[in-house]
Amino acid sequence: MDAVQALVANIQGLSSAGDISHLHVVLKQAPDSLYAESTRLLPVLDQLDPSKHSLGYLYILEACSSGSISKEQGSALVLPIATFINSCDTEQIRLAPDKFLSVCKRFKDQVMVLEEPLRGVAPMLTAIRKIQTSSEHLTSLHPEFLLLCLLSKCYKAGLSILGDDIFEVDQPRDLFLYCYYGGMICIGQKRFQKALELLHNVVTAPMTVINAIAVEAYKKYILASLIHHGQFSTSLPKYTSSVAQRNLKNFCQPYMELANSYSTGKIEELETCVQKYKEKFENDNNLGLVKQVISSMYKRNIQRLTQTYLTLSLQDIANSVQLNSAKEAEMHVLQMIQDGEIFATINQKDGMVRFLEDPEQYKTCQMIEHIDSSIQRIMALSRKLTAMDENISSDALFLGKVGRERQRFDFDDFDTVPQKFNI
Structure with missing residues (x-):
């Protein structure tokens, strides 16, 4: 000592x-x-x-x-x-x-x-x-912090760092875990749009071999898409790695079948699929999300009714979307009104629902401030991308690689610049 x-x-x-x-x-x-x-x-x-x-x-x-x-x-x-x-x-x-x-x-x-x-x-x-x-710097402590927030159900603390725009990453694994845990936190807070953005980053991130984080993220991405958008597109962006393009769907077949069942709009088919793979969903700790998918189908079917009818009884809504009772239909409609998913009023005397137009006129001070903040954020992002492009363009390693690539092409391989334009 x-x-x-x-x-x-x-x-x-x-x-x-x-x-x-x-x-x-x-x-x-x-x-x-x-x-x-x-x-x-x-x-x-x-x-x-x-x-x-x-x-x-x-x-x-x-x-x-x-x-x-x-x-x-x-x-x-x-x-x-x-x-x-x-x-x-x-x-x-x-x-x-x-x-x-x-x-x-x-x-x-x-x-x-x-x-x-x-x-x-x-x-x-x-x-x-x-x-x-x-x-803008993602450290290796970010995913560790988000994991603690998940385990302690302290989701709001996790949200405090998820609003940062990340441009600098120390290790690829940190980015995968940060986006995956962040997506789970946003799902826990019903912030599905942000969750989809984060999970999408995991799925489309560069990878040379398929990894378990991307597979689990893709499962939750499918479920969150069904809940938030009422649909799921199987096509991935062109910049997604070929490894992910080829293999992700194979690892998520039960979820792909669930998405196909959802697209039919028939609650019986969806529930049959859920029962078929219930054990799988439970082992993946996704059964709670799957139940939200079922609930969202009732909402989508109710939303479709608003495109056809001006008024409808609660019993008719229950019959159309296959709910057990008018009371259950009323609870769904009230929740959707509260969440801003539909605009309607319920007459308690005769149990009639009147569907209304969206009252938003996009001219309030709050809406103008929201639009302005979005524009400012996009402008800041544009400046950041321009600066990054300039840095990469002057990087010695990048220029050396571009120089080596150029040797593989002849001048005639490229289109010539037209000398005249017809207007």
């Missing part, structure tokens, strides 16, 4: 002197001695201030949490790590980002072992903001 005490003295002295660069050199030479004493390092942290001695504290904390530790040891580490994340100096921990990420991931692992994922939500969000170079 003498070497450890000497290191603590160095951490305290060099941090107080502001010589963090020298301290970093000293710490890089210390890992072997720290790992050798890892089981006895926890009390040493009491001698350091996580806000002033952040870099040294991080090195010791990383050694403490390394290797296999018991549940009791893990429980003792959770509070010091959470305190460190909340109070550490951003500039210091960014000098050793790998160690900071390692400590945060082990923190996530421990709160999961303790079956207390909620304890990890706030510290992990703080960790993301501290290690991010910008809000």
Whole structure:
């Protein structure tokens, strides 16, 4: 422990002197001695201030949490790590980002072992903001944070990072998991449009071999499409990898059959398909979503009635969409009115439903603000894409590859530029 005490003295002295660069050199030479004493390092942290001695504290904390530790040891580490994340100096921990990420991931692992994922939500969000170079940067902590939000059902916390536009990714797997977990969080909040956007990113992301995350995302993408749009298109965009184009549907046959049954508009066929693959849907943890698909078919069929009738009795609606009673039809209609899916009034005296036109005139202050914010976001995205295009166009590796590709073509392989135009 003498070497450890000497290191603590160095951490305290060099941090107080502001010589963090020298301290970093000293710490890089210390890992072997720290790992050798890892089981006895926890009390040493009491001698350091996580806000002033952040870099040294991080090195010791990383050694403490390394290797296999018991549940009791893990429980003792959770509070010091959470305190460190909340109070550490951003500039210091960014000098050793790998160690900071390692400590945060082990923190996530421990709160999961303790079956207390909620304890990890706030510290992990703080960790993301501290290690991010910008809000456009996707770190390897993003999917870990979203997983904790899912397990603790703290969906609103997860939504706080899903609104960021991501342009910089450290590892492809991080993007897959971020979009997959994010899609699940949005489904939990009934934000199906955003969920579809995220799941679509997983399915169409570049991949050389099919991966389990993309397969599970495609299953949920099919179900969310049926719920939100009332239909599902089997065709994928041209930029989707050939591996995904060829294999995804084969791994999701029960879901493809469900989509085909849904397209008939017949509730009996849909329920037969659900019963046929109920065990499969349950094993995939998608049975709850499948039940929402069934419910959405009733809604779609009711919406079709609005295109034909001006007024209709609740009993007629129940008969047309094959609900059990007028009361059940009333509950569906009321929920759809509340969700803005149809516009109607119900006369309680005679049980008649009157279907109305959409009252939105697109001229309120709120609507104008919404349109303006959408335009501003699109303009910002356009500027970002232009900047990225300019950076790629001047990249030496890109230019070298383009140069090699050009050698495979002759000038005559390309269309000539016309010299005259007919107007």
